[in-house]
Amino acid sequence: MACTIMAMYEYDCEFERLNEEIARRSAKKVGIQLPAGMKRLAAEIAENLSKCGVEVIISGNSCYGACDIDENLAAVVDVLFHFGHSPVRTHLNVVFVELRCTIDVKPAVEEALKYLNGSRICITTTVQHVHTLNEVAELLIRSGRHPIIGKVGKKGNEVGGVHAIYDGQVIGCDLRAAMVECDEILFVGSGDFHPTAIAMNVCKRVVSADPFTRRVGVFTPENLIKKRILRVERAMSASSFGIIVSSKSGQFNMQIARNIREKAEKRGIRSFIIMIDDIREEALCNFDLDAFVITACPRLVDTLSVEKPVLSVREFEIVMGERKLDELIPKPNTRAPGNAHAS
Ligand code: SF4
Known part of the structure; x- marks a missing residue:
């Protein structure tokens, strides 16, 4: 039975492709997984997919990135549609749906132009708006600036695991597209997560343009880096460490945790490996330990x-x-080897 193909809010849910995937795999059970900010789309996506005559199960777990596949759900369905991230790994029954956004980015970018001080501007964005970068570049040229879209290179040639795959695309742990010669960086997208990561790790002023709210944010690296230095200095007097390992398969780094424990113990520092699925404040605050190291x-x-x-x-x-x-x-x-990942 054919699915109804409809525009879902301002995102392209690619129902036609999903319908084909369902048919190609003769799928009867379908899982869907979305990051928190997009879970509001889940009910309507499920209703649309159900029209294909399949049972749809929604993942209610956290979903922080393409690294975070709901493996438990994937194990009980014929195909899992993972929405909102560009593909990073090959899973036999996982299909990535990037959710390209159809919203007009122009009004937000025009507002952001008022806050840019430099002339050579590196443009960055998330996968949702990556198709708009040429239009953003045009706007910068018209305002007398020189736009730069950072190349990310071939898949996997610099960074392992999760990585951006489109020029100009940034993800929290892959900022290569922002590591270029420029005066300032323009980020097109929502939230503080990406512009903060860029400002702190690339050490540049970042102006963000949110296409949904048309709000502009300005992020300067100095305070963010100061905070980072302060927490390292505080940890120097710690006599016990919790070494946090994520049980999420895309972030599972047990060997790194073991190495850390060995180093700490050699220096007489008590240390404990703690495995957590969803690493949140409340999962850490009850431990009577002086500091934590995150391996996820x-x-x-x-x-x-x-x-x-x-x-x-x-x-x-x-x-x-x-x-x-x-x-x-x-x-x-600088784009030093091994420096491409934010850390
Ligand atoms: S590891 Fe990378 S992709 Fe995964 S949640 Fe963190 S920043 Fe996002």
Whole structure:
């Protein structure tokens, strides 16, 4: 039976392709998974897919990125449609749906132009708006600026695991598209997650343009980097560490955790490997430990609001004396090997 193909809010849900996938796989059970900000689309997507005569099961679990496939749901359905992220890994029964957004980015970008100080502007965005980058570049040219769209290179040639696949695309753990010679960076998209990561890791002023609210944000690296230095300094007096391992398959780094524990124990620091599925504040705050190291998503250290210091692996190495504190201050316009991932 044919599915109804309809525009879903301002996103392209690619129902025609999903319908073909269902038919090609003779699927009877279909799972759908969306990140938090897009879960509002779940009911309508499920209703549309159900018209194909399939049973639809929605993942209610957290979904932070393309690294975060609901493996349990994938195991009980014929196909899992993972929405909102560009594809990163080959899963036999997982299909990625990028949810390209049809909203007009022009009004937000025109507003953002008022806040840009430099002339060479690197344009970045998420996969939802990546098809609008040429239009954004045109707007910059018309305002007398020089737009730059950062190349991300071939899939997997610089970064392992999760990575951006389109020029100009950034994800929290892959900021290569922003690591170019420029004065400032324009980010087209919603929320603070990406512009904060760029400002802090690329050490540039970032102006964000939210196409939905038309709000403009300005992110400067200095305060963000100061915060990072402060938490590393606080962790230097820690006598116990919780080493956090994510049980999410795309973020599971047990060997890194074991190495960290070995290093800590050599220095007489008590350390414990703690496995968590959904790494949130409440999962950490009850432990009687002085500090934590996160071996999962590198952005968690900047987004969790926990009283005790929460470090990335690189920051932990500074505490152990293996790296210098000034490594936390990125050198502008550099794309050093191994520096492409935010950490
Ligand atoms: S590791 Fe973190 S930043 Fe990277 S894709 Fe996963 S959730 Fe996003």
